[in-house]
Amino acid sequence: GEDVEQSLFLSVREGDSSVINCTYTDSSSTYLYWYKQEPGAGLQLLTYIFSNMDMKQDQRLTVLLNKKDKHLSLRIADTQTGDSAIYFCAEKATDKLIFGTGTRLQVFP
Amino acid sequence: DAGVIQSPRHEVTEMGQEVTLRCKPISGHNSLFWYRQTMMRGLELLIYFNNNVPIDDSGMPEDRFSAKMPNASFSTLKIQPSEPRDSAVYFCASSLDGGVSYNEQFFGPGTRLTVL
Numbered sequence: 001g002e003d004v005e006q007s008l009f010l011s012v013r014e015g016d017s018s019v020i021n022c023t024y025t026d027s028s029s030t031y032l033y034w035y036k037q038e039p040g041a042g043l044q045l046l047t048y049i050f051s052n053m054d055m056k057q058d059q060r061l062t063v064l065l066n067k068k069d070k071h072l073s074l075r076i077a078d079t080q081t082g083d084s085a086i087y088f089c090a091e092k093a094t095d096k097l098i099f100g101t102g103t104r105l106q107v108f109p
Numbered sequence: 110d111a112g113v114i115q116s117p118r119h120e121v122t123e124m125g126q127e128v129t130l131r132c133k134p135i136s137g138h139n140s141l142f143w144y145r146q147t148m149m150r151g152l153e154l155l156i157y158f159n160n161n162v163p164i165d166d167s168g169m170p171e172d173r174f175s176a177k178m179p180n181a182s183f184s185t186l187k188i189q190p191s192e193p194r195d196s197a198v199y200f201c202a203s204s205l206d207g208g209v210s211y212n213e214q215f216f217g218p219g220t221r222l223t224v225l
Contacts, residue, residue, distance in 0.1 A: 042113075042200050042216030042217055043152075043200070043202075043214075043216045044216065045213045045214070048211050048213075088152065092212065095140065095157070095206060095212075096154060096165065097154075097214060099152045099154075101151045102151055102152065
Protein backbone atom coordinates (compact mmCIF):
# COMPACT_ATOMS: atom_id res chain seq x y z
CA GLY A 1 0.00 0.00 0.00
CA GLU A 2 0.94 3.64 -0.21
CA ASP A 3 2.01 5.31 3.01
CA VAL A 4 4.46 8.11 3.74
CA GLU A 5 5.52 8.80 7.31
CA GLN A 6 7.38 11.65 8.95
CA SER A 7 8.06 12.84 12.45
CA LEU A 8 5.72 15.65 13.46
CA PHE A 9 8.07 18.21 14.99
CA LEU A 10 11.66 19.38 14.80
CA SER A 11 13.18 22.26 16.70
CA VAL A 12 16.63 23.64 15.86
CA ARG A 13 18.76 26.62 16.73
CA GLU A 14 19.38 29.25 14.08
CA GLY A 15 22.60 28.50 12.21
CA ASP A 16 22.50 24.76 12.91
CA SER A 17 21.63 22.10 10.35
CA SER A 18 18.16 20.58 10.22
CA VAL A 19 17.50 17.04 9.09
CA ILE A 20 13.95 15.99 8.30
CA ASN A 21 13.32 12.31 7.69
CA CYS A 22 10.68 10.42 5.77
CA THR A 23 9.88 6.79 5.05
CA TYR A 24 7.73 5.59 2.18
CA THR A 25 6.40 2.22 1.09
CA ASP A 26 5.97 2.26 -2.69
CA SER A 27 9.26 1.02 -4.14
CA SER A 28 8.06 1.81 -7.68
CA SER A 29 7.91 5.57 -7.03
CA THR A 30 9.81 7.35 -9.79
CA TYR A 31 10.13 10.70 -8.04
CA LEU A 32 10.21 11.81 -4.45
CA TYR A 33 9.59 15.37 -3.36
CA TRP A 34 9.93 17.85 -0.57
CA TYR A 35 7.29 20.55 -0.32
CA LYS A 36 7.29 23.51 2.06
CA GLN A 37 4.19 25.11 3.57
CA GLU A 38 4.51 28.50 5.21
CA PRO A 39 1.78 29.74 7.57
CA GLY A 40 -1.47 30.58 5.81
CA ALA A 41 -0.22 29.45 2.41
CA GLY A 42 -0.39 26.47 0.10
CA LEU A 43 2.40 23.98 -0.41
CA GLN A 44 5.32 24.92 -2.60
CA LEU A 45 7.80 22.54 -4.21
CA LEU A 46 11.18 22.85 -2.56
CA THR A 47 13.11 20.13 -4.34
CA TYR A 48 12.71 16.65 -5.81
CA ILE A 49 14.87 13.64 -6.57
CA PHE A 50 14.61 11.00 -9.25
CA SER A 51 14.56 7.47 -7.91
CA ASN A 52 17.80 6.43 -9.65
CA MET A 53 19.74 9.07 -7.70
CA ASP A 54 20.91 8.78 -4.12
CA MET A 55 21.76 12.41 -3.49
CA LYS A 56 20.85 15.83 -4.76
CA GLN A 57 22.24 19.14 -3.58
CA ASP A 58 20.71 22.54 -4.18
CA GLN A 59 22.36 25.42 -2.32
CA ARG A 60 21.55 24.90 1.37
CA LEU A 61 19.43 21.83 0.67
CA THR A 62 20.69 18.25 0.46
CA VAL A 63 18.36 15.37 -0.32
CA LEU A 64 19.45 11.82 0.44
CA LEU A 65 17.59 8.80 -0.88
CA ASN A 66 18.08 5.25 0.39
CA LYS A 67 15.95 3.10 -1.88
CA LYS A 68 16.81 -0.11 -0.07
CA ASP A 69 15.36 1.23 3.18
CA LYS A 70 12.78 3.46 1.43
CA HIS A 71 14.12 6.41 3.38
CA LEU A 72 14.31 10.01 2.23
CA SER A 73 15.86 12.89 4.11
CA LEU A 74 16.15 16.64 3.69
CA ARG A 75 19.06 18.48 5.22
CA ILE A 76 18.94 22.25 5.52
CA ALA A 77 22.32 23.80 6.22
CA ASP A 78 22.66 27.01 8.22
CA THR A 79 18.97 26.98 9.16
CA GLN A 80 17.36 30.43 9.30
CA THR A 81 14.21 31.70 10.99
CA GLY A 82 12.65 31.98 7.53
CA ASP A 83 12.95 28.21 7.22
CA SER A 84 10.30 27.78 9.92
CA ALA A 85 7.45 25.99 8.15
CA ILE A 86 5.88 22.58 7.65
CA TYR A 87 7.82 20.28 5.35
CA PHE A 88 6.04 17.53 3.46
CA CYS A 89 7.64 14.52 1.90
CA ALA A 90 5.76 13.05 -1.09
CA GLU A 91 6.10 10.16 -3.49
CA LYS A 92 4.77 9.94 -7.00
CA ALA A 93 2.25 7.17 -7.52
CA THR A 94 1.08 7.07 -11.15
CA ASP A 95 -0.63 10.43 -11.69
CA LYS A 96 -0.92 11.57 -8.12
CA LEU A 97 1.30 12.39 -5.17
CA ILE A 98 1.09 10.70 -1.80
CA PHE A 99 2.00 13.19 0.90
CA GLY A 100 3.38 12.51 4.33
CA THR A 101 1.98 13.93 7.53
CA GLY A 102 4.33 16.90 7.45
CA THR A 103 7.11 17.92 9.85
CA ARG A 104 6.78 21.25 11.58
CA LEU A 105 10.23 22.86 11.76
CA GLN A 106 10.70 25.53 14.39
CA VAL A 107 13.86 27.61 14.33
CA PHE A 108 14.79 29.49 17.48
CA PRO A 109 17.47 32.17 17.91
CA ASP B 110 0.88 33.82 -14.48
CA ALA B 111 -1.28 34.46 -11.40
CA GLY B 112 -0.90 30.91 -10.19
CA VAL B 113 -3.76 28.74 -8.98
CA ILE B 114 -6.66 30.92 -7.88
CA GLN B 115 -9.13 29.82 -5.23
CA SER B 116 -12.25 31.52 -3.95
CA PRO B 117 -13.42 32.34 -1.45
CA ARG B 118 -10.34 32.52 0.78
CA HIS B 119 -12.48 32.20 3.89
CA GLU B 120 -15.96 30.80 4.31
CA VAL B 121 -18.02 30.66 7.47
CA THR B 122 -21.36 28.90 7.23
CA GLU B 123 -23.90 27.15 9.36
CA MET B 124 -24.42 23.44 9.54
CA GLY B 125 -26.76 22.22 6.81
CA GLN B 126 -25.91 24.94 4.33
CA GLU B 127 -24.46 24.28 0.90
CA VAL B 128 -20.88 25.34 0.35
CA THR B 129 -19.20 25.78 -3.04
CA LEU B 130 -15.46 26.20 -3.36
CA ARG B 131 -13.95 27.37 -6.63
CA CYS B 132 -10.64 26.88 -8.35
CA LYS B 133 -8.99 28.24 -11.46
CA PRO B 134 -5.91 26.19 -12.38
CA ILE B 135 -2.83 27.53 -14.10
CA SER B 136 -3.47 28.01 -17.80
CA GLY B 137 -2.22 25.04 -19.83
CA HIS B 138 -2.19 22.59 -16.93
CA ASN B 139 -4.14 19.40 -17.57
CA SER B 140 -4.39 17.91 -14.08
CA LEU B 141 -6.27 19.36 -11.13
CA PHE B 142 -6.33 18.14 -7.56
CA TRP B 143 -8.52 18.91 -4.54
CA TYR B 144 -7.01 18.39 -1.09
CA ARG B 145 -8.26 18.88 2.45
CA GLN B 146 -5.97 19.74 5.35
CA THR B 147 -6.82 19.33 9.03
CA MET B 148 -4.75 19.03 12.16
CA MET B 149 -6.09 15.56 12.84
CA ARG B 150 -5.72 13.96 9.40
CA GLY B 151 -3.07 16.10 7.73
CA LEU B 152 -3.27 16.57 3.95
CA GLU B 153 -5.77 14.32 2.20
CA LEU B 154 -6.33 14.00 -1.55
CA LEU B 155 -10.07 14.18 -2.20
CA ILE B 156 -10.27 13.89 -5.98
CA TYR B 157 -8.25 14.61 -9.07
CA PHE B 158 -9.04 15.32 -12.70
CA ASN B 159 -7.03 14.79 -15.83
CA ASN B 160 -8.14 16.64 -18.96
CA ASN B 161 -11.35 17.61 -17.11
CA VAL B 162 -12.25 13.97 -16.39
CA PRO B 163 -12.39 12.70 -12.78
CA ILE B 164 -9.75 9.98 -12.45
CA ASP B 165 -9.79 9.08 -8.77
CA ASP B 166 -12.45 10.19 -6.30
CA SER B 167 -11.70 7.55 -3.68
CA GLY B 168 -10.72 10.26 -1.21
CA MET B 169 -14.10 11.98 -1.26
CA PRO B 170 -15.45 11.47 2.27
CA GLU B 171 -19.07 10.78 1.44
CA ASP B 172 -21.93 11.61 -0.87
CA ARG B 173 -22.26 15.06 0.58
CA PHE B 174 -19.12 15.98 -1.35
CA SER B 175 -19.11 16.44 -5.12
CA ALA B 176 -16.65 17.97 -7.57
CA LYS B 177 -16.93 19.10 -11.14
CA MET B 178 -14.63 20.38 -13.82
CA PRO B 179 -16.81 21.71 -16.65
CA ASN B 180 -13.82 23.07 -18.58
CA ALA B 181 -10.04 23.30 -18.41
CA SER B 182 -10.06 26.58 -16.50
CA PHE B 183 -12.56 25.99 -13.72
CA SER B 184 -13.44 23.46 -11.05
CA THR B 185 -15.82 23.41 -8.09
CA LEU B 186 -15.99 21.39 -4.90
CA LYS B 187 -19.43 21.35 -3.34
CA ILE B 188 -20.50 20.20 0.10
CA GLN B 189 -24.22 19.74 0.65
CA PRO B 190 -25.26 19.70 3.43
CA SER B 191 -22.21 20.92 5.33
CA GLU B 192 -21.33 19.66 8.81
CA PRO B 193 -18.98 21.00 11.51
CA ARG B 194 -16.51 18.15 10.85
CA ASP B 195 -16.03 19.51 7.33
CA SER B 196 -14.20 22.50 8.80
CA ALA B 197 -10.73 22.48 7.23
CA VAL B 198 -8.53 24.22 4.72
CA TYR B 199 -9.28 23.06 1.19
CA PHE B 200 -6.52 23.32 -1.39
CA CYS B 201 -6.68 23.13 -5.13
CA ALA B 202 -3.52 22.26 -7.07
CA SER B 203 -2.75 21.90 -10.76
CA SER B 204 0.04 20.36 -12.79
CA LEU B 205 1.09 19.66 -16.35
CA ASP B 206 1.05 15.91 -16.54
CA GLY B 207 3.72 14.99 -19.03
CA GLY B 208 4.25 11.31 -18.46
CA VAL B 209 7.74 10.72 -17.07
CA SER B 210 8.25 14.29 -15.93
CA TYR B 211 8.49 15.13 -12.27
CA ASN B 212 5.12 16.91 -12.56
CA GLU B 213 5.33 19.73 -10.04
CA GLN B 214 1.98 20.46 -8.44
CA PHE B 215 1.25 24.13 -7.92
CA PHE B 216 -1.00 24.84 -4.98
CA GLY B 217 -3.50 27.61 -4.53
CA PRO B 218 -3.66 29.64 -1.29
CA GLY B 219 -6.51 27.51 0.03
CA THR B 220 -10.03 28.15 1.30
CA ARG B 221 -10.47 28.07 5.05
CA LEU B 222 -13.92 26.64 5.72
CA THR B 223 -15.60 26.92 9.10
CA VAL B 224 -18.93 25.19 9.61
CA LEU B 225 -20.70 26.28 12.79
